Amino acid sequence: MDDTADGCPLDLAALLPRLTQLGALANRSHMMERIMEQAGIALDRPAMTVLITVETAGHPLRVGEIAKRMQVVGPHVTRVLHDLERRDLARRVPDPDDRRAQLIELTPTGSATARRYLHTVLGWITEAMADWPAPDRQTFSRLLTRFLDDLAARLSAIE
Amino acid sequence: MDDTADGCPLDLAALLPRLTQLGALANRSHMMERIMEQAGIALDRPAMTVLITVETAGHPLRVGEIAKRMQVVGPHVTRVLHDLERRDLARRVPDPDDRRAQLIELTPTGSATARRYLHTVLGWITEAMADWPAPDRQTFSRLLTRFLDDLAARLSAIE
DNA sequence: TATTGTTATACTCTATAACTATA
DNA sequence: TATAGTTATAGAGTATAACAATA
Numbered sequence: 001m002d003d004t005a006d007g008c009p010l011d012l013a014a015l016l017p018r019l020t021q022l023g024a025l026a027n028r029s030h031m032m033e034r035i036m037e038q039a040g041i042a043l044d045r046p047a048m049t050v051l052i053t054v055e056t057a058g059h060p061l062r063v064g065e066i067a068k069r070m071q072v073v074g075p076h077v078t079r080v081l082h083d084l085e086r087r088d089l090a091r092r093v094p095d096p097d098d099r100r101a102q103l104i105e106l107t108p109t110g111s112a113t114a115r116r117y118l119h120t121v122l123g124w125i126t127e128a129m130a131d132w133p134a135p136d137r138q139t140f141s142r143l144l145t146r147f148l149d150d151l152a153a154r155l156s157a158i159e
Numbered sequence: 160m161d162d163t164a165d166g167c168p169l170d171l172a173a174l175l176p177r178l179t180q181l182g183a184l185a186n187r188s189h190m191m192e193r194i195m196e197q198a199g200i201a202l203d204r205p206a207m208t209v210l211i212t213v214e215t216a217g218h219p220l221r222v223g224e225i226a227k228r229m230q231v232v233g234p235h236v237t238r239v240l241h242d243l244e245r246r247d248l249a250r251r252v253p254d255p256d257d258r259r260a261q262l263i264e265l266t267p268t269g270s271a272t273a274r275r276y277l278h279t280v281l282g283w284i285t286e287a288m289a290d291w292p293a294p295d296r297q298t299f300s301r302l303l304t305r306f307l308d309d310l311a312a313r314l315s316a317i318e
Numbered sequence: 319t320a321t322t323g324t325t326a327t328a329c330t331c332t333a334t335a336a337c338t339a340t341a
Numbered sequence: 342t343a344t345a346g347t348t349a350t351a352g353a354g355t356a357t358a359a360c361a362a363t364a
Contacts, residue, residue: 011296012284016277017215018303019284025307026182028230028355029314046331056176063346071187076332078347100340100345118175125171125178128313129306136302137170143299144177147288148184154287155188187332205354222323235355237324259322259363 039120041113043089046080048117051089051106055114060093060105089113198279200272202248205239207276210248210265214273219252219264248272 025031032045041048053069054061061069067077081104084090089110095101106114129137184190191204200207212228213220220228226236240263243249248269254260265273288296 011293011300012288013281015284015296015300015303016281018300018307019280020211021307022181022303023185024230025310026185031314034314044330052179064344071183072331073333074346075334075348079332095345098341098345102346121178122172122175124310124313125174128309129171131309132305134170137174139298140302140306141170141174141177143295143302144174144181146291147299148177148180150287150290151184151283154283155190155193203353223321231354232356233323234325234357238355254322257322257364261323 035117035120035124039116041117043113044083046076047083047089050077050080050084050104051110051114052117054090054104054106055111055118060103062095062101062103064101066104084110194276194279194283198275200276202272203242205235206242206248209236209239209243209263210269210273211276213249213263213265214270214277219262221254221260221262223260225263243269 032048036043036048043051049070050066053066057069063077063081064074067074070077081090081092085092088107090104090106092102093105095103132140191207195202195207202210208229209225212225216228222236222240223233226233229236240249240251244251247266249263249265251261252264254262291299
């Protein structure tokens with residue numbers, strides 16, 4: 001026997017608690033706060049997320065594009081940007097192609113803050129996986145990517 | 160060359176955006192809401208989480224234990240329980256061993272609701288991974304488990 | 319005196335609605 | 342008329358503080 005009474009393979013059933021655990025880690029472990037603390041960053045999560053979003057994009061982004069990438073609505077980004085501008089971490093520059101739009105770019109300080117955060121996370125992951133054989137790392141990376149793509153496809157397939 | 164300027168292996172750097180993606184999926188994809196909708200469940204997320212927590216425990220839990228497993232504070236659970244009791248999905252029974260404490264158990268309806276939710280999630284995962292070779296599933300399950308354990312260890316090592 | 323849980327309150331994050339300016 | 346963004350407001354989710362009852 002390989003399946004449960006529901007017709008679901010056992011290895012999938014075993015995955016369920018792991019995904020719950022994963023959700024808890026993402027939502028309530030305060031991992032982000034701890035990383036920021038270690039990196040010496042005093043920002044709230046939404047502000048940090050905007051910073052990371054623009055930094056990893058590699059070029060200035062519109063407000064709407066930031067909202068899309070963060071999967072939040074526009075007004076939320078606007079509110080966060082007030083704070084980031086006041087702290088001189090980001091600034092608005094007019095979009096030369098469309099005078100309705102604003103391009104958001106990071107200041108040198110903002111960019112450095114984002115890079116410091118990313119560097120710290122990477123350090124955490126590196127330490128956590130220090131004992132992993134290189135093939136396992138690559139396999140995990142590959143399977144996780146596929147899993148997320150498949151789940152995202154399943155999500156958008158519904159509606 | 161195998162490493163970045165930070166001394167982090169490239170495969171780890173590639174993992175970073177995946178983890179961001181994972182966080183977005185857990186936090187803002189409304190996956191839980193969609194699953195509940197498909198399962199015909201009209202509850203808010205915290206209430207559903209309490210239901211799942213007690214159901215998967217397999218036996219009644221104290222309020223404090225539910226809070227611990229959900230990684231939230233006690234008062235939050237208390238508030239959710241009001242709603243669950245009012246809807247006859249859970250009930251309080253006195254703890255025979257400690258008269259300060261309450262044991263929370265699910266009603267048959269509550270238990271059925273939780274099982275319906277879990278069955279639906281499992282169905283989603285099954286469909287998402289329908290094309291996966293069995294060995295890949297097992298490998299993914301194993302590596303994800305290890306990854307979560309290692310990361311959790313890293314989290315508690317800090318403080 | 320420490321612990322279990324509740325009540326009351328406040329805070330964080332994000333959404334919706336109404337609006338302005340430009341396309 | 343449609344789109345980019347802002348302002349103002351509302352809601353969901355969770356935390357903190359003060360308290361009651363029992364250990």
